[in-house]
Amino acid sequence: MKLLILIAFVIIASCTPQNTTPSVPVTKPTALDTTKAQLLKKGMFIGLDGPTSGTASIYDQAGSKYVLLNPFESHNGPDLKVYISKDINANDYIRLGNLQATSGRQVYSVPSGTTIADFNYVHIWCQAYSVDFARAEVK
Amino acid sequence: MSDIFFNSQKLSLILRDGLESDKLNQPSVLVLRFKLDMKKNLIVFTVLVLMNLQGYTQTGGHINKYIDATVGVAKYQGTLSLSYVNTWRFGSKQKLGIGLGGRFTSYFAANQYYTTAPAKLTSGNTSPTIIFQDNIQANIDTFLIKSPQVNSVNLSINIDYRLSKKITAGFNIDAIGFSFGGSRTGNYINGASGKMLNATPTPFNILLISDNDKGSLNSEFYIRYFLNEKWGLKVGAQFLFTEYTTETKVQQFPEENDRFRNKSLLFCVGASYKI
Numbered sequence: 078m079k080l081l082i083l084i085a086f087v088i089i090a091s092c093t094p095q096n097t098t099p100s101v102p103v104t105k106p107t108a109l110d111t112t113k114a115q116l117l118k119k120g121m122f123i124g125l126d127g128p129t130s131g132t133a134s135i136y137d138q139a140g141s142k143y144v145l146l147n148p149f150e151s152h153n154g155p156d157l158k159v160y161i162s163k164d165i166n167a168n169d170y171i172r173l174g175n176l177q178a179t180s181g182r183q184v185y186s187v188p189s190g191t192t193i194a195d196f197n198y199v200h201i202w203c204q205a206y207s208v209d210f211a212r213a214e215v216k
Numbered sequence: 217m218s219d220i221f222f223n224s225q226k227l228s229l230i231l232r233d234g235l236e237s238d239k240l241n242q243p244s245v246l247v248l249r250f251k252l253d254m255k256k257n258l259i260v261f262t263v264l265v266l267m268n269l270q271g272y273t274q275t276g277g278h279i280n281k282y283i284d285a286t287v288g289v290a291k292y293q294g295t296l297s298l299s300y301v302n303t304w305r306f307g308s309k310q311k312l313g314i315g316l317g318g319r320f321t322s323y324f325a326a327n328q329y330y331t332t333a334p335a336k337l338t339s340g341n342t343s344p345t346i347i348f349q350d351n352i353q354a355n356i357d358t359f360l361i362k363s364p365q366v367n368s369v370n371l372s373i374n375i376d377y378r379l380s381k382k383i384t385a386g387f388n389i390d391a392i393g394f395s396f397g398g399s400r401t402g403n404y405i406n407g408a409s410g411k412m413l414n415a416t417p418t419p420f421n422i423l424l425i426s427d428n429d430k431g432s433l434n435s436e437f438y439i440r441y442f443l444n445e446k447w448g449l450k451v452g453a454q455f456l457f458t459e460y461t462t463e464t465k466v467q468q469f470p471e472e473n474d475r476f477r478n479k480s481l482l483f484c485v486g487a488s489y490k491i
Binding site: 169205 | 327360362401403405408410411413
């Protein structure tokens with residue numbers, strides 16, 4: 078009996094909270110000014126593992142590329158990242174960073190040297206669990 | 217260059233340079249000079265241990281044979297191990313035991329990060345001194361597997377010490393064997409870029425030194441309590457390496473690589489049955 082209690086204690090102790098994405102919209106200013114940037118691609122999100130909605134856009138501003146999520150609304154989850162990928166399953170992708178917030182306008186820089194023409198999808202990807210939360214095909 | 221020295225009553229290992237075999241003339245002594253690499257040394261070592269322990273049984277030494285079942289748990293990870301161990305007891309009170317056995321380990325987990333495995337990449341070289349070196353972080357990429365499952369069968373080396381009539385402390389480690397398991401899709405993460413690709417457990421396992429190891433190898437520190445003559449319970453820690461090989465050499469920098477390793481520390485409990 079004592080052994081069972083010990084095992085149960087170890088299992089419970091090993092269950093720690095997951096890192097989740099802030100739900101408060103991002104307020105800090107971004108480098109992207111859509112009035113001066115050129116829109117390259119755009120698409121609507123569809124939720125794959127729960128309700129997600131909004132628009133993903135890719136802009137070129139003075140040679141730098143940005144992904145803009147605006148408007149954007151998603152349910153929360155652990156270890157959410159923003160990927161852009163060449164194919165629907167994200168077999169070949171670039172990670173733009175942690176999802177900044179589950180709602181509101183947010184901007185992500187695309188690494189220099191990326192050929193945007195090759196990337197046709199924006200994903201909200203739960204990396205720790207390898208789950209595609211939401212996807213937008215951008216054209 | 218190393219020499220290994222055994223006799224039939226005592227098992228000892230002498231590693232030194234420049235030892236000449238004609239300096240050791242005892243009839244019961246087996247001396248071999250190695251000019252082999254580390255892998256061959258380990259295989260020969262195992263064969264010699266088996267040969268000498270066979271001689272030990274003929275001198276009336278005490279032998280314990282166990283069947284052992286162990287369960288290991290850690291965050292999102294688990295193991296089930298089944299082993300058979302033949303332990304030869306040494307010393308006037310038979311407190312020290314040295315054993316050889318076989319172990320089947322099944323590892324199952326969720327969302328585990330595997331990292332670049334070869335020592336040449338993690339440490340910059342393959343010499344035994346890498347155990348004291350820090351990893352070269354720039355060379356280490358990550359392969360995230362959603363549901364790794366690796367089965368391995370290995371020859372194990374076992375050492376234990378009887379602390380009292382009912383309590384034994386021990387250590388064991390897998391030395392050589394093979395692994396099998398299904399193909400898994402993983403997320404290869406290299407900085408900002410990545411790929412999804414398939415991988416299978418590295419088929420051949422061998423214990424060398426630090427990251428020179430290959431494949432999936434289990435080891436345990438444990439305390440065993442004997443409930444009676446036949447049955448014992450054990451509790452301890454398992455340190456397990458599991459390794460996957462990707463379908464292509466996905467890592468390109470600083471050189472091509474397809475082997476990725478996960479190191480797991482698990483709490484373990486088990487039952488032993490003395491045959």
